[in-house]
Amino acid sequence: MKVVVTGSGGFLGWHTRLRLRALTDHEVLPVDRDSWAGLTEAVSDADAVMHIAGVNRADDETVRQGNEDLARGLAEAVAATSHPTRVVYANSIHDGNGTAYGLGKGRAREILAEAAEATGGSLVDVRLPNLFGEHGRPAYNSFVANFVHAVRDGSAPTVNDSEVGLLHAQGAAAALIDGLTGDARRIDPPSTPATVQGVLDLLREFKASYDTGEIPDLSTAFRVDLFNTYRAALFPEHYPIALKPHTDPRGTFVETIRVRGGEGQASFSTTVPGVTRGEHFHLRKVERFAVIAGEARISLRKMFTDEVVDFAVSGAQPCAIDMPVGWVHNITNTGSDTLVTQFWSHELHRPEDPDTYPEPVRPQGASA
Incomplete structure (x- = not known):
């Protein structure tokens, strides 16, 4: 049609x-x-x-x-x-x-x-x-x-x-x-x-949580929609979100996500040098990327616009980027070692409704 x-x-x-x-x-x-x-x-x-x-x-x-x-x-x-x-x-x-x-x-x-x-x-x-x-x-x-x-x-x-x-x-x-x-x-x-x-009151609640990098209670669809509305107004100036390493003689511990309510799912991936993952957008999903080890570029573009926002991130300086709804995004291993990335979304992955729609961050012919 x-x-x-x-x-x-x-x-x-x-x-x-x-x-x-x-x-x-x-x-x-x-x-x-x-x-x-x-x-x-x-x-x-x-x-x-x-x-x-x-x-x-x-x-x-x-x-x-x-x-x-x-x-x-x-x-x-x-x-x-x-x-x-x-x-x-x-x-x-x-x-x-x-x-x-x-x-x-x-x-x-x-x-x-x-x-x-x-x-x-x-x-x-x-x-x-x-x-x-x-x-x-x-x-x-x-x-x-x-x-x-x-x-x-x-x-x-x-x-x-x-x-x-x-x-x-x-x-x-x-x-x-x-x-x-x-x-x-x-x-x-x-x-x-x-x-x-x-x-x-809800927006103030969201700010109090999110200013610390914490995800607020997303236990209802209305809360998810309003939180997505709020965090869209923060992008890109609010990012990346610095994550605090806790180091002792045993090594380092970094908390990448803390959530007040609702369901959620965390996963991680390894990516070899030069490879790009992602190239899609979401209609509702709250999603966080946190690089654990290696060097990467996280790139985003608001749909139906041309400007690409790039973030250079490293496991040596832990930080997180949250993907706004309606922004196509990817992550590229720009280093010489294997990239390790943790991904989190506010909802469980459902194969029948994954809320993931393919689209390139840089359409063919666009400059990198």
Whole structure:
């Protein structure tokens, strides 16, 4: 299936592209602000469009009109096609609540439904709650992003406590992908109930543990998602994490991982000189690399970007690197001796669901 994704350069757009790359064989045509002029050509032979582009931070008239205008632009592109087109619309639970944002999202839904149905296609209305996740922008995407950066930087954010339903961006992406097939014309993905103050308290708990190199309690899916969101904001400046050697006449002891709760699995590998391991990314896994002996280069690249982050590590100076979700990574033996590396993940390895998706850190032709 050929799928156009509008708003591909934004927060939810990135997460949706990541999930599409990991779990489907769909051909994805990303469209963002810089490529919006080519929208009609992109849609002309597409089987479906995921409309994620939107306006949610501006004055009321700009928010309302901006969402309508984006929908009209996509409607014109859909109308120019000669085949039925399914439009999966990243709508909001605020549709119908009378706010400028809700009015704009509701009117956009009507515009897109009319255009899709005119081609013999259909609209799938995905009503999304408050979203959070890795690489959210503070003062733009959600209060969670505000809190993540405030806790990271040691500042005290203003809290207007209330109950809220939260959905990780990967859950939203899953709902949008579900909309590509099936007969459902409206999807209401479930959210996790939380309080604003409770989110801040959890992030502070994570910081207190993680500042020491310790992994906090990850006993629920919500905790895993929120911790992954927090540690993404620390990368790469927070790494590597120094590990303290304890040396006596017998030798040296180094603790590489301490975990507060949940399951986990540790393993180690040996790697001969010049060989690279890894070349994959994860959607949810918390994973730590710690070199025990030898010399290595750990390399990471955020998906759909070109910049590679390299860390030179050595067993002579113990340290750990934690892999952010959605960053393809590898480890290369750069020394002349066998490399010994310990790996840890927060969950047990399950062959039926390994959460490991092949991708090169440096695509063919890229410079090392």
